Amino acid sequence: MTINAIQDEIIEEFELFDDWEGKYEYIIDLGKKLPKLSDEFKTEDNIIKGCQSIVWLHAYKQDGKIHFEADSEAIIVKGLVSMLVKVMTNHTPEEIANADLYFIDKVGLASHLAQTRSNGLASMVKQMKAYGIAYQAND
Amino acid sequence: MSILDINKIRKDFPILDEKVNGRDLVYFDNAATTQKPTIVLEALSNYYGHYNANIHRGIHFLAEKATSAFEDSRTTIQKFLNAAHKEEIIFTYGTTDGINLVAQTYGRKFLKEGDEIIISTLEHHSNIVPWQMLCEEKGCVLKVIPIDDKGDLLLEEYEKMLSEKTKFVSVVHVSNALGTINDVKFIIDKAHAVGAKVLIDGAQASSHITIDVQELDTDFYAFSAHKLFGPTGMGVLYGKSDVLNAMPPYRGGGEMIKEVTFEKTTYNELPYKFEAGTPNIADVVAVKFAIDYINELGKENIAAYEDELLKYATEQLSEISGLRIVGQAKEKVSVVSFVLDGVHPQDVGVILDQQGVAVRTGHHCTQPLMNRLGLPGTSRASFAVYNTIQEIDKLVAGIHKVKKMVL
Secondary structure (H helix, E strand, C coil), rough: HHHHHHHHHHHHHHCCCHHHHHHHHHHHHHHHHHCCCHHHHHHHHEECCCCCCCCECCCCCCCCEEEEEECCCCCCHHHHHHHHHHHCCCCHHHHHHHCCCHHHHHHEEEEHHHCHHHCHHHHHHHHHHHHHHHHHCCC | CCCCCCCHHHHCCHHHHEEEEECCCCCCCCCCCCCCCCHHHHHHHHHHHHHHCCCCCCCHHHHHHHHHHHHEEEEEHHHHHHHHHHHEEEECCCHHHHHHHHHHHHHHHHHHCEEEEECCCCHHHHHHHHHHHHHHHCCCEEEEEEEEECCCCCCCHHHHHCCEEEEEEEEEEEECCCCCCCHHHHHHHHHHHHEEEEECCCCCCCEEEEEEEEHHCCCEEEHHHHHHHCCCCCEEEECHHHHHHHHHCCCCCCCCCCEECCCCEEEECHHHHHHCCCCCCCCHHHHHHHHHHHHCCHHHHHHHHHHHHHHHHHHHCCCCEEEECCCCCCCCCCCEEEEECCCCHHHHHHHHHHHHHHHHEEEECCCHHHHHHHCCCCEEEECCCCCCCCHHHHHHHHHHHHHHHHC
């Protein structure tokens, strides 16, 4: 599935919610379901700067595609991170570097992107794309 | 019950009618900044709309009117702090600016290698970093008064730290993170007994506690206007005139000079020596209206009502299972910091925000204090005179919802 196809799927899922509670319960649920990041990857280097809660992002390349694993102390951030991972993982460095993440706005979570200082979602996106660019350069 | 008419007071603050995420705004982030009454908003627009002019030098009508409004504010603040002299009131950009001024002028001139500076575990970063910078430059030693688990300073430890090496003590009057009211009179007297100068960071105290700088006998007292219903970007540094006179100027520029030639410049007298450049005229003018507003309500009445809110919030929050109030000092202002078992403070903040309740979450710019308490941060509700019991009920209901959704 392409990055955009996954985004469209998420947008469709969110259309089911007509209030904030349903939406946040869903995000919290995603956070709870995100597999725990192994302690060996919870390193200082993997911490995304600029978040009120600690967010770790681990990336590796396999068969020409980048894979992401992530974790956070805060459950809502973890849910948001889980969506980002779902969209961005298992794609080529080019696809990741050039991705247009429109789903965040479409599902009404753009304010989370703007509040860079509090939850660092924007920093997370930036870091994922930076991996895309870095792995492209390595090729 | 309070003798203040809280519903009437609420009408003075237009922002309280705002909707947040479709709900009535419940603003419990007053320790970060307070909202502004209409008379302050009008003072700002009146200044710009009717008598905006640069002050002190102009001889035309507007300049004189602006200058006299600007200096009226200084007199109002002098009375607010019960300072002995008007020129002891220096306008700054805020508490942080005032502390930096003292560290960079008094500190750089009078402190030397091996001298000791005492601060406390309760300090905001603003009252830590300027002293660390000074220590780095001059080779001074920074000492920190410890606290107990309730958030009270261990004053007997402070007494043990004091010696002839102690040259400066800079301590917060009221903790922003925990609400602890420190016994600053004791701290000041003990510091003076060993010949040290004292600065009190009054950022959180100025809106809750009556301040008498002469009775306290403090050398410096710094606070910000925006925490007492005034504008942002405007603060006050009080200093005893003999100490201020002995200090070199801070920033160079207009207004702070007496005479400039390319060979030598002589400096203006207090307070202008420390007010280089065109000051923040509009905000200085407006702060008078904020203080008049406080005086009209009566600081004792405000404090008594805030105590009611604090007491009610403490009782109600204590009943929530899994919630622990952080900071249970003997004397507190209306601040309740708390942690919820199994829930990160950020999640508390996000879900309360969805319900229109604004609290602050995180380390509150007191990372060393959070480390001491072994916490990554807390959620903090801080109350002002326009808050109500019903709003606290909404906070409590909001926290129950957080638990239901996250746990």
